[in-house]
Amino acid sequence: MTRAAHSSLPTGPASGPAHAGAGSAWPSAALVESLVDAALAAHRAGALEELLHRRPRLTRWVERHWLQPLLGAGGDALRGDSGRARAVTWLLRWGLAQLRPDRLPGLTGIDHASWLERTSWRPLLALMCQHGFEAVPDFPQRYRRRADEPVVDNLCGLWAIGPSTLYRALDKGRRQLAAVLRELPCQGADRLSLRAVVDQALAAQWAQQPAQARQDWHQRQATQALVDGDPASAWWHHLQAHDVGACLRVLQRARIELASHPETPALIAALAAEPLTTRERFDLCLAQAALWRIHDAPERERQAYEQALRLADEASDDLLLGAAYGALGKFHEARDADRAFACYQDSADFLRRALEAGGEPVDTRIAEETLQTLTRLAWVFVLRNDPRSRAVLDNAQALRDTAGIAPEVLAALEQTWGEYWRRAGEIRRALEHKHRALNLYERIGDQQSVLKTYGNLALLYGDAKDFPRAIEASQRVLALAERIAVEPETVASTHLNLGATWFWQGRYEQAIQSYTQALQLAERAGLALVVRRAHYNLAEAHFKRFQASDDPADEQRGDTHVAAALAAWPHESDPAHLEAARNLKAEILGPRDDLAYDRLLPQESVAHAEEIAEVHRQRALLAVPGAPAEQVHATLRIARAYLSIAAKEREAAQALIERHGLGDAFAADFAELQQLFSRALTRAQQLADPWQARAGDMLDRPRQAALLQHLLAHGHIHKSAYAQLCSVGPATASKHLAALTERGLLRQTGRGPATRYSLPE
Template identity: 25%
Template structure:
């Protein structure tokens, strides 16, 4: 549970927070929280709520409001009644005011950097004035105490940030607070200190003069001794600087901190200032040539400031100038939305809708967005948050003039390192050797064009050759520059670093040189050890030592995920070397074989019943568990798609056949659409009817997920015809099954049932009984909607057996959910609980979130049927969270309808009607759930004596039910026969 009082009174269960409606409920909850875990006498509560006015019904009224508060809790027993009164049980970490106090108190014993983190977390809990929507004397004292503690926490925060050297960063926030609280001397003191340390001595003295004038005018008092002493120190320049603080940055999505970062003080300070100026500037663009250190600067600054962004740090490499295709803004947004909790169909198809959803999710949140290696302004614009609470940092070789002109971005130009900083970097990297040969270090700096990337590579070469003088290596490099062409990136002569790369490359042993070239051949952005081994034709343990050597030589980076990623300039150079050595075709062939074989092996573990339908491969990795297989596919997903941009048509079709089930389980509909589109084009180019049928079947699945049922149906019918032509009866049956799903989505249940039966017949005739679980389960579902529950129950039992016998965990989950649904229709609530609980376990084990949401909804419905309303509510809240995130419209409608039924059963008709209306507003072809919502809304209106509205909803429900041919129409029609014709007059 969460209890929020630092702002409007609100409660949260399972991550979903709702503001408490009704002043009396807010007041009652607030008073109980003030004395949490202690009994509050009934007289005290009634006096607060109704002012002690005589009222014989006051006890009954109190009980009503207590009941409503209990309905907000995860367990009604939290609010109990005893001889001494009502007591609300709440742990300290469940009340935001208590959390705030604990975090603020804890900061007092921490070093400055950790204190900042604790205090920022404490202050982030505030959403406004405590009990902002409750105005009663009983809560006023607590509100005043909390407000005072908040100001004290702000003072402690800025004291700690000043100790961390963040004087410029806090000036803006301190100025605002001083304006809001002009009589608070401590704030004036902190602002003076920040201004003085930022080199603004006269501004600091002005703060003192204004503070003195205000205190004298308002209170008739001179400033206190602390402020006067600080004034004297500022006058004589005697204010000491803070002691250095060791930072402990822990990245979120940010890449790892840059080792040995040196210099760039002016640029870092320029970025720091952007966090304190008014009005705030929330977009910065770091621009400069390749290899100049844009990413290093951005990542280093982001790590320094990450605690200023407690709501998260998002990062994407847009790959604007590498050998890969630039990342489309739509794909980058999909990644951000997944990181923010969305999944599957909940991620909109349209770029504009994705951008709008992203802005909504980060609205008013202190989020840092780092957009690395952008190519164009158009690639960046959709990724910008809309509020001023967060900050966006972009790096690019382009000047991004449009971003500056239109969005008001601040451009930070990054040139080659100043000579002193470049020398400082080499001294940092080389230690005592740099001090022995200072002139040679200067020469080496110029040979490396003062580019950080080249300097790091050169420093590693110097360390690797302890017997050679730095001067000798600098001279050798000069000779290489005379004979090598310049590496000209976008016409910029400052990128003349091929000589440095060549020099480093020639020091590698043959095995390491070979692996380095292969890294330029790999088509993805980063690569795992086993893939490098496959390209090299060696065992992984043989290439591990070589890769470690390349990391030490700064020729490749090791990411936090344990993958290898060369800088894009080095990838260009490695690819050039590979082409010259003829190391392209064979390594790529081995890589493609490895990826396809391993993907098939992973899918054989995830969906073993479909193994015969996947491409026949040899080699690759093997997996001993479902979890390991999924982890590998998750890690390699981007590369598996990337290779299909470079492979032949036959390979593209095979990868589509291998991955379609995985992409569906993970809800990766964008990737599915891209891959299956490529497969369809490839199959048509091949003139292979079977490949085209497979591609159309998988492409139809992606098209259906995008909401285009008619388009998907066309592809499925074409696939069915092609399977018939080539005589593949098993996949013809699969096509019939999917065609049935399309008719089901169109609410043509009769035609859907015929398709499922036809699929079953073909499976039986072709001896493919083990593949028929989906058709059996789907037929059972349709028969259940049509009211033929006994038949449906028998089919679900059959589908469950088939799925269990063949390791089809998806089919097993679907059958268990179906059985739970039928048991509910028969009012067998305990049996439904057992079935849904079993389905939930499998859905969570497999990561299939759609079926997890369905199982939770069915559990909620079963508990409602048993009268266990609080447990039902918890399950339904979890189900709604998942179905909103996944975005399956029919499941969302069903969950909302079940929640509405729960509200109606527990005496909350207004809330029930709101949910029913939400269902009716999002109706999108799912006619059964639409009709259920109409019927339920009619029942609520009838219970409220709103008979005209009840009849209207029931009549519409009967129409829809009869169009679908379901038996619910008769029950609703019977209600219409006995319902009054006119609503009762208002009273």
């Protein structure tokens, strides 16, 4: 039986645990108020450090909910109990500053009118003076205080109020401060302003040192923050050092925890405000697209990719164009296979140009992007069980030793090799590659890809009939997906693979439940390919359950899911799966024998071994996008091989006629065959003059001849094929094809990626 279980290729790096505080219960208002009271009292008594040392559980709670931005920004300047005490002081001062009616930062610079006349300021002023953050200024013209007068008496005299009124202002100030701190964990802009407090407080130590010393310190703190599993702090430190490239690397590799981190939008805005180069803005767009993918926002993800493509196009940068089309191909892979394939082809073409223009030694980023695109293209072929995947993988393998290739790119290549060998039936080799990929992802802390690899291992263990390990791998992914943000495709695919494990054990009820969960997730995320596979697997499970129970409802459900599978993925580009879906019911429920399928080569490969081998060699060359001239030569060699086969068959027919004395009995057939051989050339000659008259301003005669030959041989042409054949860019190809259609030389059919152009009838 053909199984529609699903492997998933990781799309990029991510790392580390969720940020501090993620998943923690929100503190109640009463708890926050009591903590604020304790902290204020300790600060007033000069006993904050003692309080934190004496109450370790309280200290951990305060660190988790409030101090993480401060400690992350302070780095090694805030280590130990004294550092935490300083951080609490800064936290309280920052919180008090948020109570200023004028919204200015800090607790200084308050004018006389606010001190003496404006009652809206009194909760803040009472609180900060009573608890020792600032002294009450002397206003002798308004009130003459005693030498050692308590703050309460000083303020009562200054404002001409009684103690009870003052204490009400203090209570109001404490409640307002508690409300500010209670909202702090989820307010990204506030957390960034807390970090700025630390930067200002530490500014004095850099005053007498060169600027490079400050940058070096921030880089060291960023490195330590990554070790501590705090990517937001690492990102912030890199921003202070104005290291845009490092910021982008953190964002790319830690996208899971940063996707749900409250500071991420503010950090992205701060990064976008830096003087970025085109390539840096391009990389920022791709990183933002990865965040939208985790948030299951496909429209926003697509928009980010298209913005990256516009930037690349405006810069006329082949490397960036190749990377943009590669990313778009990955986006469309589970939604529109034809469009994904076209994007990968365009990506490979642009990257080939970049490689040719780069010279020696090969630029690392160009090699890396090319390797990544070839890996993705091979993945598409592997998922179609297309033997061309091996040629593409071999070409990708040739680039893997380029110095500086990122480990996550090499890991994706290992993943694809693993899937290739799984489908080739070599489970041991498949496991070796999958575990190499897993080791690479774990080494760099790429949590998202680790999860995808476990999902793929679940499928592989199922193939090996190691069901306990298959179930364990699937459940590991699903359990983590309940705690952190995981890409919808990963979760849906894992449910598919878990369902397949139940199916292989004959536990059809559990299989149907898992497949249904996969279907629901895929439908919500718009993952057409996963939807099709889920329908296929549900049909198979219902047919098998009907076979065991004779419940007609299962047969009906199976029929429904077969129809849904065909409707969900109507693309002719995947004929094997379409045929498998159409034949599924007959395969399971129809009459079958127990004879093993033969393993002989197709008869044509025996009768015309040399020609068929040549066809296979040229098909392998065409699988890897290359220079247009090379692809034309390969296509012509295929045509010659088939013509050679036809000529040999015609000669064999002539020999039979002569041997058996059949005379001219087949003269009409030979005449028809001759007409078929020469028909394309004759029509090309007929079209040459009209095309030269009406298209000569766009295409010279050699390109006209090549285009007509392609149209007569294949019947139609796509935009990407036209661009390669005529050596023009995608935009120029669109303009040419539109003009040729308007002039009546071509006829357009289809829409979007399925648009084709053919000769008029």
